[in-house]
Amino acid sequence: MVRLILAAVAYLIANAIGLLLAAALLSGFQIDPLSFVIVALSFSVIMAVLSPLVIKMSLKRLPQLLGGVALVTVFIGLFVTDLLLDGMVIGGVANWLAATLLVWLGSLIAEILIPIYLFKQLAEKKKSS
Numbered sequence: 001m002v003r004l005i006l007a008a009v010a011y012l013i014a015n016a017i018g019l020l021l022a023a024a025l026l027s028g029f030q031i032d033p034l035s036f037v038i039v040a041l042s043f044s045v046i047m048a049v050l051s052p053l054v055i056k057m058s059l060k061r062l063p064q065l066l067g068g069v070a071l072v073t074v075f076i077g078l079f080v081t082d083l084l085l086d087g088m089v090i091g092g093v094a095n096w097l098a099a100t101l102l103v104w105l106g107s108l109i110a111e112i113l114i115p116i117y118l119f120k121q122l123a124e125k126k127k128s129s
Contacts, residue, residue: 018107028091035087
């Protein structure tokens with residue numbers, strides 16, 4: 001149970017890092033500082049729900065899409081989050097494409113590194129106890 005909670009927290013942090021990366025590098029991508037936590041949480045929930053759906057649809061209808069399912073999911077997640085919340089603004093087609101790539105890349109790297117660090121720290125604490 002603890003491992004599941006830590007994985008969810010790592011997923012949330014990874015998505016937040018991806019969103020911050022896009023906001024820092026793209027002039028048209030803005031997230032209101034006051035609503036950042038809500039945007040990051042909503043985006044993570046939307047991504048968690050969308051990912052299995054997009055995978056299932058791509059397996060049935062477009063198996064060629066399976067390789068890029070993460071990018072498609074991030075794009076749809078950004079789109080839905082932008083529709084639902086006023087705290088995030090993505091301007092222009094170029095920003096949409098670049099934001100999709102940056103959020104995907106930032107969250108991918110963070111999603112790989114954060115659990116390694118978190119679980120390593122927990123294992124070390126458990127051994128020393």
